[in-house]
């Protein structure tokens with residue numbers, strides 16, 4: 263039998279990958295992520311990885327050291343020995359690299375104590391850091407004889423050599439949105455220092471180090487689209503998976519602590535798919551809130567200015583009209599008409 267032409271072979275391969283990633287949607291494993299990923303996640307099947315590995319700082323007993331009573335926190339957090347941390351990081355990041363699509367990106371949350379091991383493991387696995395983000399949070403552990411630690415590092419990466427990874431620049435703010443002091447909301451949001459408070463859920467059962475919803479929302483919106491597959495190799499309280507579902511993304515991942523896994527898997531059923539998308543628009547959920555308003559000359563010329571800027575960044579007309587529609591709160595076709603009218607003039 264004649265072999266299929268290369269192009270057809272590629273199409274079959276892409277088709278099979280799509281089928282496999284459909285099967286992985288919203289399936290979570292009570293398993294070690296290194297062996298689990300090898301077993302369940304095919305190559306290049308994931309659009310985005312957001313993960314917060316154990317930090318090898320005795321996270322399982324740290325509260326005892328600080329004489330803190332940790333109520334409503336699950337027992338059984340699985341920590342890694344400091345001596346094994348570099349090797350452990352190399353192994354799980356090897357799997358992360360294998361499962362990530364070439365257009366995909368990854369956010370790794372790390373404390374500062376063992377950051378070097380993570381940086382070396384990223385390099386060893388051919389990841390390239392796009393941004394080194396500092397996340398400043400509230401409620402650091404008080405200290406008397408040194409400064410209080412109140413930040414984490416977030417390493418935003420892509421595969422080395424990947425040309426362009428998905429980044430939705432205008433997913434949260436448009437160019438014309440201003441803060442009270444007239445500074446640009448978009449610029450502030452794109453800065454690499456993020457000030458985001460931890461969620462404090464009184465009386466609610468949680469994992470140690472649960473990531474706040476606001477932080478996850480930001481990473482997911484900028485780096486994935488609806489229906490994409492998001493993976494968290496260290497699920498903890500499933501916070502990545504919960505926000506992914508709330509934003510109409512699919513997710514998968516691993517957690518070794520059986521009690522947390524059982525409890526959180528149950529909690530996932532209570533989350534309505536996509537409900538956060540409605541809350542994102544401050545205008546009652548209508549992304550076209552300016553649709554019936556009169557055009558001013560000033561607004562029309564701003565649209566043209568933005569269109570030219572978007573096009574010079576290499577985006578297609580279709581993508582440009584879509585972005586303009588979100589930024590200016592008007593329909594896709596009215597954006598197209600303004601641009602065409604300007605061309606004719």
Ligand SMILES: C[S@@+](CC[C@H](N)C(=O)[O-])C[C@H]1O[C@@H](n2cnc3c(N)ncnc32)[C@H](O)[C@@H]1O
Pocket residue numbers: 293294295296313314315316317338339340341469470471472473495496497498499500501502516517518519522
């Ligand atoms: C820092 S916590 C993750 C917290 C999570 N991001 C959240 O918001 O709840 C790390 C989690 O990884 C789990 N863990 C440790 N080693 C693991 C491994 N090899 N595979 C999967 N999970 C693991 C721990 O039990 C812990 O729940």
